[in-house]
Each structure stands twice: as structure tokens, then as C-alpha cells.
Amino acid sequence: MLRRRAGLALAASLVVSSLVASSPARAQEIVLDRFVAPGDVVAFESRSEPGAYYYAPTRARLARGSEGRPRFSFLRYVERADAGVDEGTGGGIVHAVVELGLTDGEVAKAESALRAAVPGARLAGPVIFRSGRFGLVSSFAQEDGELTRRVVGLGTAPVLDGGKAAVSMQLTKLGAKVLWESFHSATPDVSFQFEMEVAGYRAPKQVRIEADFERVYEHRRVNEAVATPVLQAEIDEAFDDLYAEGAIRVEIVGDDAELSAMREQAFAMLRDLVFQPASPTPTAGAEGERRSALDRATELLERRREEARDANALAAQRREELAASGYEYDALAEAFPLVFAAPAPATGVDPVTQEALPELAAVALWERKRSRQRGTYRVDLDKYTADTQALRFDENVGDLTRHLDDAEVFRSVNLDDPMFRQRTIVASLQGVNAAAFEDEIAYVTVQFRKRHESGALTVEDLTIDRGALDRAGNRFDFVYGWKGDADRDRWNDYETRTVWGYHGAPSIEAPWTVRREAVIPLRPPLQRRRVALEVFDHDALAAAGVRSVSVKTTSAIGDASQERQVTLNTARGELSSSIELLVPADATTYDYEIVWRLKGNRSITTGPQRGDQDILYLDELPEAS
Incomplete structure (x- = not known):
């Protein structure tokens, strides 16, 4: 949905103990x-x-x-x-x-x-x-x-x-x-x-x-x-x-x-x-x-x-x-x-083609x-x-000549023209696909505020969800006009604040930020981090009687935590995979635990570990206790 209101509204925070991993x-x-x-x-x-x-x-x-x-x-x-x-x-x-x-x-x-x-x-x-x-x-x-x-x-x-x-x-x-x-x-x-x-x-x-x-x-x-x-x-x-x-x-x-x-x-x-x-x-x-x-x-x-x-x-x-x-x-x-x-030709001559x-x-x-x-x-x-x-x-893009006079397609604005008294600011999501609104993101609220020299306020807010993203094609406009703004340079300044709501986790609210650019990039405060899982020496696992390996990762998101788990059935040749974490943009570490399941219903575990690498090798077993 896409909502605009004259007043400001803060999204309510959801406080829970864990963030459920997406299917x-x-x-x-x-x-x-x-x-x-x-x-x-x-x-x-x-x-x-x-x-x-x-x-x-x-x-x-x-x-x-x-x-x-x-x-x-x-x-x-x-x-x-x-x-x-x-x-x-x-x-x-x-x-x-x-x-x-x-x-x-x-x-x-x-x-x-x-x-x-x-x-x-x-x-x-x-x-x-x-x-x-x-x-x-x-x-x-x-x-x-x-x-x-x-x-x-x-x-x-x-x-x-x-x-x-x-x-x-x-x-x-x-x-x-x-x-x-x-x-x-x-x-x-x-x-x-x-x-x-x-x-x-x-x-x-x-x-x-x-x-x-x-x-x-x-x-x-x-x-x-x-x-x-x-x-x-x-x-x-x-x-x-x-x-x-x-x-x-x-x-x-x-x-x-x-x-x-x-x-x-x-x-x-x-x-x-x-x-x-x-x-x-x-x-x-x-x-x-x-x-x-x-x-x-x-x-x-x-x-x-x-x-x-x-x-x-x-x-x-x-x-x-x-x-x-x-x-x-x-x-x-x-x-x-x-x-x-x-493929090489039947004659055995190496193919050489004209390179585009x-x-x-x-x-x-x-x-x-x-x-x-x-x-x-x-x-x-x-x-x-x-x-x-x-x-x-x-x-x-092709020939769009017939649309040159269509202001919805092509528009030129002279910044020095005193008649230019309405400005359009475009907000767009960066690094967020529509599917993210099913897996992790519930909504994104963008709050816009322009303080004019006359003391007047232009205030808008919009909420983006999956339907709004698809309908708008990832273009969300804010428009403000001229209300006694004598200083033309200061007229370009405005403020924004974003609230990111996540499924099963507290919402994350950014502070008010002064901007003046014509495009607002909306980047999520949580990012996906991919950790590769690799078995390099399969023979070592086979010799140790390993049938499967499970990797569980945990990442902290405010007061919440997210758990993901992947299991490789190494006995059936599953020797490579990856696991994706949802982590704060500035996070450099995550917690993990590896469990090897052996014949006779025995298991060996690393216990909780703190990691910062983007690849985990699963063929290095710790000594069994």
C-alpha cells in the first residue's frame, strides 16, 4: 500500500526474542x-x-x-x-x-x-x-x-x-x-x-x-x-x-x-x-x-x-x-x-569469431x-x-522522439528561472527486491519535512510495501513548493527520516537527516551476508564415519536474534552449500555452531563460536570429548 498523510506517524515497534528465518x-x-x-x-x-x-x-x-x-x-x-x-x-x-x-x-x-x-x-x-x-x-x-x-x-x-x-x-x-x-x-x-x-x-x-x-x-x-x-x-x-x-x-x-x-x-x-x-x-x-x-x-x-x-x-x-x-x-x-x-568445429580448427x-x-x-x-x-x-x-x-531504449513533448516522459527545468518554484524529490529502494517483502521486510516508511523561511512546514510521509513497490516501479516522489523562501540555495535543503519494519523483529528508525540531493537512496539497515559452506576433504569425513553436517548461525539484530540452519547429507554427496544471514550493515561477526553426526547416533560439535569469515570448511573436525 502507499499512504500519504499531512501529519507524521511513527511505526510501532514489535519486540520479540527471535527473528524467524525465511523458508x-x-x-x-x-x-x-x-x-x-x-x-x-x-x-x-x-x-x-x-x-x-x-x-x-x-x-x-x-x-x-x-x-x-x-x-x-x-x-x-x-x-x-x-x-x-x-x-x-x-x-x-x-x-x-x-x-x-x-x-x-x-x-x-x-x-x-x-x-x-x-x-x-x-x-x-x-x-x-x-x-x-x-x-x-x-x-x-x-x-x-x-x-x-x-x-x-x-x-x-x-x-x-x-x-x-x-x-x-x-x-x-x-x-x-x-x-x-x-x-x-x-x-x-x-x-x-x-x-x-x-x-x-x-x-x-x-x-x-x-x-x-x-x-x-x-x-x-x-x-x-x-x-x-x-x-x-x-x-x-x-x-x-x-x-x-x-x-x-x-x-x-x-x-x-x-x-x-x-x-x-x-x-x-x-x-x-x-x-x-x-x-x-x-x-x-x-x-x-x-x-x-x-x-x-x-x-x-x-x-x-x-x-x-x-x-x-x-x-x-x-x-x-x-x-x-x-x-x-x-x-x-x-x-x-x-x-x-x-564448440570446436568438426574440422578441429579452433573457433575464431568476430567479437562484438x-x-x-x-x-x-x-x-x-x-x-x-x-x-x-x-x-x-x-x-x-x-x-x-x-x-x-x-x-x-529506442526512438522516443514522439514522447519528447510529453512532460511525463521528458522534462527540462531551468534552476535559474525565477518561475521554478516546485521541486520533485525521488526516493527509490536500493538493493531491495520485491521478494524481500515476503521474506524479511514488512514495510518501509519515509518521512519528509521541509522548513520554509516563512515558518511554514511541508510534511509528507509514505509507506512502501510489496504492492506499492510494484505499482510505482520503485519511484516515490515528494514535491514541495515556494513559501517565502528568499534564499534560493537554502530552498534546496530538506529533511528525511526512515523507519524499516521487519517481520518478527523490532522496527529500525533512523534519525532526521538534512539533504539537498534530488534522489534519496533508501538502503536497508540490515543486509544479507552469504557464508559459503564447503567440504574440501570428503575422504576425511568418510574415514571419521560422518553421515551429515549441520551448521547453525545466529546474528544479533537489536534485542532480537536470527537463527539459520543448513544440513549437508555428506554420505549422499552433499558437499557444498551456503547460508544467508540478515545482519546489521556495520556488523563484521556472527555466531555459529557446527555439528557432525556420526554412525551410532554419535555427534561432535564445535560448540558456540564467533566467526568473521565468509567461508566455513566443514571437514576439520575437533577432537571428540
Whole structure:
């Protein structure tokens, strides 16, 4: 529901002794490297349901409202004509809702193609996206007439109901100018690139990964991420260095052709242990600081595009030979580089294809975790291994020329115009999906207060739940006007306060905060922390007579506590899993207990322990008492 009232209302706190863990019923045990591509989808095989596949689309499209109007809006703030692009407080706000699902007809067509490829197979439903990130890229002409591309926005993309994702970002003054001019050109070129994350398992492979955490943390780029968010591409470059130096090792038995994909998987697993997603900011880096993430992303984009051009020039000499061999390029390999591996042609000639020019070097921003991993990281992929996969979707916004005069879609406001006496502030949830309102969040209340110079107050509050999030597409507006405000600069100041209500736990209320930005990022005070559970030496457990291992974690949330438990039936080959905790954003530790159940109804336990690592090895038994 979405409620607005003139007065302020505080949410009542619920005081209980424990926070009930959410049910894992919705978990999909898909195998990330066992798939088929029937039509315009990629279908992942289920690990637990014979013959079942879960599908993901390979493209995205801009959502439309009931009247056919695109669910897209661009509000630009401009200043006097003589102000430079790096001066003043101009900029803009972009909001959009993008559909990542399929129509019933597309699903039926994909299922028919799946059955033709795999007799008896069926589509059990869409994959569940855990989270999403996006980048916004626009082409524009430079002063010399040369067309170039610029990254104008990076951010998170909360997953809504119905296979949709929401985008909301604040643009810099330059980014807003570039984007506005692109939309007003004869051939606008504006693209979203999404990376949507799904969870599943990797099929067993004879691969072992090791990494020296001390050497990882000594790398310059990893240290920079303590104070400044880094791009995923920058992390990959750092890991390339560490791999070359031997600090990261990937040992593979068998086909060396898989080494590149296995190295990429190792990088992804390490990245999730050392880093966490960061919230992007639109501003350029201050003097003396590193350049802004947008500037670095633009530079990386151009570098990757140049590398792709060079690779294409070298590959051109072999394309005729490949065509003669009957090799056909699968475009899905570009969209899902970790999932799809191009097969070698029957002639035995290594496939070389024309590499598509990258649209974006990286859409994810990361920062180093407060907790530091220690020792040596070891994982053996000879079992089903819990992992995540980023699926990429590209969407060209398309020609919106006919909507340029629609103030609901495009609007430009001159900040120096004395007639500009109404301001819109946009609030949006960051890192919160619609499903979170079922599992953990009951509601979010945002209270807004503007004190005018005349003494008048503009006060509003709204409450966000799952239905409101879906209806509004993660855009919630506050509007205030001009009430005797002689100081135009002070007129931009306002105050907000948030109250987060959680199922079965006390509500968390933030203090009043003075703001002046046009976008309010609503970040939850509690965050999910994923702890990997791994059995490295299965033989040691078998020799000790271990039949199963249970891990129980406890995290404190104010006066409440949350318990989660996962059990691995090691006797049946369950050797890898993960457990997700809901913890305060500034928490670095959690409590846990591991219990090994042995033959003869005996058990060994660690007893209550305090941990700060994001991986627990379950093959190191304590001495039995």
C-alpha cells in the first residue's frame, strides 16, 4: 500500500526474542553449466527435478503502461548558458522499468523447442533473479564530429514482481547533457546493460582453486577499494595480475580448453569473498581523489572496444576457413560468456569469431568488505558447488522522439528561472527486491519535512510495501513548493527520516537527516551476508564415519536474534552449500555452531563460536570429548 498523510506517524515497534528465518522453498537448484538454448531463452537443467528446466530470456525491453506510454522518465536540471558542464548543481534523474520476462506465446514456443532438443523435458518456470545491476551508455558527437560513447549512469536494479527490473539514477551535469542531446538527435543511441544474478550449482569438474588471501589483500587495487568503489573490470585486472604471480592458482585435470572459463569462475568466487556491492554516486571525483567511477567506466569501455577491434582484425584472416568448416557463431555466447562455450568445429580448427564491440566494460561497482578473509582459500570443484551466475541483457531504449513533448516522459527545468518554484524529490529502494517483502521486510516508511523561511512546514510521509513497490516501479516522489523562501540555495535543503519494519523483529528508525540531493537512496539497515559452506576433504569425513553436517548461525539484530540452519547429507554427496544471514550493515561477526553426526547416533560439535569469515570448511573436525 502507499499512504500519504499531512501529519507524521511513527511505526510501532514489535519486540520479540527471535527473528524467524525465511523458508527456502523458492530456492531453485539449477545447474548453471548444464543448459540448452531453445529459441530466445537459455534453459538451465534442474538438479533436483528430473526433466525440469528453468528459463531466462536473452533480451530485455522497456515496459509500457496501460496507455502504451513507456515506463521511462528523464528530468533534466539546467542552469545559465555560460555555466560549464562541471560547474554548479545541474544534472538529472532517469527512471525506467524494464521487462525481463516472456509472454505466454514466447514461453510455449521455447518449451516446444526444448522438447525437440531434449525429449521429455519441460519448462518449470522462470529463473529467480537474486539481484541486478545496470549501466546506461549514450553516444554523442564530440566537437570534431567524431562519435563516441560515454557511460552516464551505473546503479542497482531491484527486481520487481512479474519479471521486471527498476532503474533509478541521478546523473551528473555532463551525463544529463549527453543523454538529453542523444534523445533529441535524429538517431538516438541510448542503451541499458543489465547484469542479473541467479543462484545455482556448478556441475562436478576435476578443478581445484587456491588463493593466498594475504597476497590478494596486498594488491594496490584491492587496497583502493577500502575508500573508493572499484569497477568489476578493475577487480578482474587485479586478479589477472595475482593469477600471473601465482597468488591465485587454478589446477585442472583434463581439457585445458576449459581453463579460461574455470579461471573466470575462480575470480567470481574470490570476488564475492573479498568484495561487496557498492552504491554508486553520480558525482565526479573531488580534486586530488581518483577519477569518478563513470569516467573510469568510460575509459575502460573505450579500451575494451579498441581491444575488440584489434582482435577482430586478427580474426579476419581465418573467417573464410571457419566458414568452409561449417562453423556457425552462436550469438548467445556473447550474452552469456560464462555459461556458453563455443564448440570446436568438426574440422578441429579452433573457433575464431568476430567479437562484438563491448557496450560497457562493467556495470558493477564493488567495495572491500569490512571483514577480512585469512589464510589460504581452497575449493575443490569435484562436487556440485553452490555458485551464482550473472546473466547479461542489453536493451536499446529506442526512438522516443514522439514522447519528447510529453512532460511525463521528458522534462527540462531551468534552476535559474525565477518561475521554478516546485521541486520533485525521488526516493527509490536500493538493493531491495520485491521478494524481500515476503521474506524479511514488512514495510518501509519515509518521512519528509521541509522548513520554509516563512515558518511554514511541508510534511509528507509514505509507506512502501510489496504492492506499492510494484505499482510505482520503485519511484516515490515528494514535491514541495515556494513559501517565502528568499534564499534560493537554502530552498534546496530538506529533511528525511526512515523507519524499516521487519517481520518478527523490532522496527529500525533512523534519525532526521538534512539533504539537498534530488534522489534519496533508501538502503536497508540490515543486509544479507552469504557464508559459503564447503567440504574440501570428503575422504576425511568418510574415514571419521560422518553421515551429515549441520551448521547453525545466529546474528544479533537489536534485542532480537536470527537463527539459520543448513544440513549437508555428506554420505549422499552433499558437499557444498551456503547460508544467508540478515545482519546489521556495520556488523563484521556472527555466531555459529557446527555439528557432525556420526554412525551410532554419535555427534561432535564445535560448540558456540564467533566467526568473521565468509567461508566455513566443514571437514576439520575437533577432537571428540
